[in-house]
Amino acid sequence: MAGTLLVPPSGIPLERLVQMAMERGYTAQGEMFSVADMGRLAQEALGCQAELLCGGLGGPNRDHVLRHLVTGHPLLIPYDEDFNHEPCQRRGCKAHWAVSAGVLLGVQHVPGLSYAEDPDLPGLFHPAPGMPHQPPSLPEEGSPGAVYLLSKQGKSWHYQLWDYDQVRDSNLQLTxxxxxxxxxxxxxxxxxxxxxxxxxGQALLLRPQDSSPKPAAALNQGTGPQPQPGSVTV
Incomplete structure (x- = not known):
């Protein structure tokens, strides 16, 4: 899933990924309980850069994660999966992986003319293609409902919008x-x-070997109704 978001997108079959992981001793049944091993597998199989993030998704790591997503690169996150695929807290007993492909930021003002309003959802702005982009100001940590990750779990057919703090808390209690x-x-x-x-408290930031900035943040201006999962193009 993350490989398809890299440039160029990876066409390696899932079966080959699992075979490589088994040959290198990373997995026995397809499970992956090591972010470090997942990073090594990604580098070898996808030919990408893999940055191991430690210490959780909050605090000083928060801006780093959000700016990574704003540039258009994928984030791999281990978390506890609830019945609807959203993050929950089961102390790691429901641990799964998810990929985040973008971010929805709640802002007071849209930064410049390089963002175009969505034709179907007033107040939602996307980076305009082919224009230089001023990075949006990131909402402060603790702002309720200000940051959502556009995320997908392998068993789900659809992307969902997950509250950033819920993802952070789920990732931080995998024990x-x-x-x-x-x-x-x-x-x-x-x-x-x-x-x-x-x-x-770990995650994986993936980038193409020759990465270049490609903004992928959607901006939701004001405090109106939030878009429903699957309705945001990033």
Whole structure:
């Protein structure tokens, strides 16, 4: 999923990715409990740059993550998946991966003329193609409902808008290996230190080897109704 968002997009089949991961000892059943291993796999298989982020998605890492998404590059995030694929907190027992492909920012003013208003959703602005873009001002951490990640989980057919703080909190509490998996008699590759050491507070920022800025932020001006998941083009 992340490979299709890189430039040039990766055409490597999923089966080949799993085979490579198994050959290198990263996985036994297709599971991936190490962000570091996922980064190594991405670099080799997709030919991209992979930056391992530690310390969670908040604090000083927050602006770094948002600016990465604004440039148009994908973010891989381990998190606990709820029944509707959205982030929840199950201490890692429902740990899955998601890819974020863009960001929706709630702002008071649209920065310059390089953003075009969506024809169907008043108050929603996209970067205008072919124009230089002034990066938008990032809302301060703790602003309610100000930042949403355009994200997708592999079992879902659609992208969804996830509140940034919910993603941050879900990613930061991945500590335990699922008792169901521990009791199913199958072999899994879990790094030294367990799920906490392999996933907790970590994410992966992917960039093309020869990356160039490509803004991908959608701006929602004012405090009107939020767009529904799947309705935003980024």
């Amino acid at each position: 335990d290996f699922s008792p169901t998996r521990a009791a199913d008699g199958r072999e899994y590759v879990v790094p030294a230190g367990g799920v906490r050491a392999g996933l907790c």
